[in-house]
Amino acid sequence: MTTVSAPRIEHHREPFGIGESAPRLSWTTTDAPAGWRQERYAVTVVRDDAEETVEVTSAEQVLVPWPTRALDSRERVGVRVAVQGADGRWSSESPQTWVEAGLLHPDDWSARPVGLDLDEDPESDARRATLVRRSFRLDGEISRARLYATAHGLYEPEINGERVGSDTLSPGWTVYRERLRYYTYDVTALLVVGENALGAWLGDGWYRGRLGWRGGYRNVFGSDLSFLGQLEITYVDGRRETIVTDDSWKGALSPILRSGIYDGEDYDAREELPEWTTAAFDDAQWLPVAVRDRDPRTLVAPTAPPVRVIEEVAPVAVLTSPGGARILDFGQNLVGRVRISVTGPRGTTVTLRTAEVLQEGEIYTRPLRSARSSDSYTLAGRTGGEEWEPRFTFHGFRYAEVSGWPGDLDADVAAGALIARVLHTDLERTGWFTCSDPLVEQLHRNVVWGMRGNFVDIPTDCPQRDERVGWTGDVQVFGPTASTLFDVSGMLSGWLRDVEADQLPDGTVPWFVPVIPSHKVWSPIRAGAAWGDVATLLPWTLYQRFGDEGVLATQFESARRWVDKVESLAGPDRLWNEGFQLGDWLDPAAPPQDPGDARTDRYLVATAYFARSARAVADMARVLGRSADADRYGTLASEVAAAFRGAYVKPDGTMTSDAQTAYALAIVFDLLADETQRAIAGARLAALVHAADNRIATGFVGTPLVCDALTLTGHADAAYDLLLEQGCPSWLYQVVQGATTVWERWDAMLPDGTVNPGTMTSFNHYALGAVADWLHRSVAGLAPAEPGYRRIRFAPRPGGGLTHASAMQRTPYGDASIAWRVGEDELHVDLVVPVGATAELDLPGAVREELGHGAHARTVPLLP
Structure with missing residues (x-):
């Protein structure tokens, strides 16, 4: 019997007090027979005990239009769905979802x-x-x-x-x-x-x-x-x-x-x-x-859902520092605050100072800069004890120094008197990954924890120091990973409205949103590549991952105005080669106090992003049926790509910036002339990786792209070498150093255990964790082939000595999954395709196959 889930309302986890008067509907279908396809659906809307059912001939099941009259302010209605297949049989009706409008006018x-x-x-x-x-x-x-x-x-x-x-x-x-x-x-x-x-x-x-x-x-x-x-x-x-x-x-x-x-x-x-x-x-x-x-x-x-306390974490140890301070170790760099349960004399003050790391056994607060990051509670002296946690603040920390505690701290901690309360935007988890290497699994956990700690109402850059702002470039590069791990569709589409609200009339996108005043580097606001491109690339990411054309329609003018601004700055030669740029920010070769001094020419980065954003606007226009805009921006993108090649690609196919980020941009952004140039670029990129002893040599711009660039050009072995390297700088260097989140700098903690001397040193900063999306798409091998996973690509690329890997993705059509394992000279793959989606299977050895919904298992010879 075909069954249907309770309908989802827009991107809301809880459709209560919503702001959409005609919200779109989505549902998933399960238990359908092999080969079943939806041909019609029926939506029943219940209003004040009266029901209205509307039937629609359509195979769509993701974000379909509201079928009846718009909701009034405060109106509460029930919604049910049934679907019909080609055999003419209707499913049973779904459970009912109650949706209530807020104040709409x-x-x-x-x-x-x-x-x-x-x-x-x-x-x-x-x-x-x-x-x-x-x-x-x-x-x-x-x-x-x-x-x-x-x-x-x-x-x-x-x-x-x-x-x-x-x-x-x-x-x-x-x-x-x-x-x-x-x-x-x-x-x-x-x-x-x-x-x-x-x-x-x-x-x-x-x-x-x-x-x-x-x-x-x-x-x-x-x-x-x-x-x-x-x-x-x-x-x-x-x-x-x-x-x-x-x-x-x-x-x-x-x-x-x-x-x-x-x-x-x-x-x-x-x-x-x-x-x-x-x-x-x-x-x-x-x-x-x-x-x-x-x-x-x-x-x-x-x-989107609000910020909530999501989890509680107990201390794993109570430490005594060389100076005699008592320090709680929660075993995890997290974001939230500490709740205390305490009994003591009236007027006693308990103070909690938080920090991400220890140095020489003491909490180390220099990376917090001017953030006090301290809470205090003065007791009323109630005989039954007192419980308290801060209301209007949050901290990024693993350690909390406790002073003034009136009881036996060790015994009270054991009794649960001090608990860390983890908070973040209450997003639904949608992506999971496992593999045979425990260090890689820990890296993935670090990415998840880093995202949780930095998605506190807005996508922030760090949760502990005197900053915590919505840097546009950080979420631009991390958007695909965020969209894999959690359902960020509502949160980020809402934040993009703020991006447009703070966008200047000339199209300039701020470096961070919401805008706050700063010093001369950031004020007045000026255009910057990779950061401003959030206006084009984040809506496109949300469309690709969640199948939402609405976000493209809402953000199109913002995206177009950004590209028009860059076009005016680049001029007729189509090269954006003037003005302030951050470039490949935090290239590990950059000096601690000059993180923009990267190996890749910052104007190469700027022109590459100009081409990519112009192409994204053309693609957005095509989806929206704006053919004139699609032609105009498509032509612009081709012109910029040609200018990029003329300025930055040498006759022998190598690049003027002979650096990993330069080749990764050219390959992944499809800026090269032909397959010959791509092959040369891929080979040179792999050579650079190996020449660096597989150490990372990319910053914020190159890091999300380098493993994809290697994989796309047939050098997945080099991508695995990068992934599995443990020397500094590398992803796993952080892991073996004990990191539980992703760091801002590759070497935020130096090999001798001291903190990097740079004043900009956060131990919870998600941008460099963008590799997790590649883990899902290439290592495990699960990626969207069409927007919203309507078509799924299963293309695992085993390597690096891994013996198994798996990924599960909660797509708009239901749960999709892949699990592969290496046997003797064979690769075994188990797959699940949700109803309503199709899949393409691409296994090593040129094994290609089209798959319908359901569970599938395949075994192929393992290539040497």
């Missing part, structure tokens, strides 16, 4: 932001966090209640003494002047007939807290802390009531004495106001609030 909002006007220094790093509240009475049985909430700053709401929601660091970081995200909460169960209270904690966050390096800036987006909340109640008898933030609210100082993204949180439990969000609390001494302005047109619903 500006005039749905009557709430305004409220907060305290305090006499405080707006530039101080010790401004108090605040509380706002209001009591109200409900006079009937409640059928449904929704809280729509956001803030200037960060917020955590409470109703009747109970925390609302499981999200943290909300509303996240967007280009606030254009897009302030709000969240929707079902609070029906928290309300009672009679007296109630609603309140919110408020903290600085990204909105007004310190941002940027070298001291940073405050009040980048505003200087107020304000909560915007709209509580809508529907009674059983049909009446409706709305409680909004307005001048009836009151505010007070909170026990959070200071809070910042970089600097951590100080909390004095003696300043607590018990039960302040209960109706019985007396707020007569609280201060009146100020009502702020906010254009409701800037309020947007989320396209």
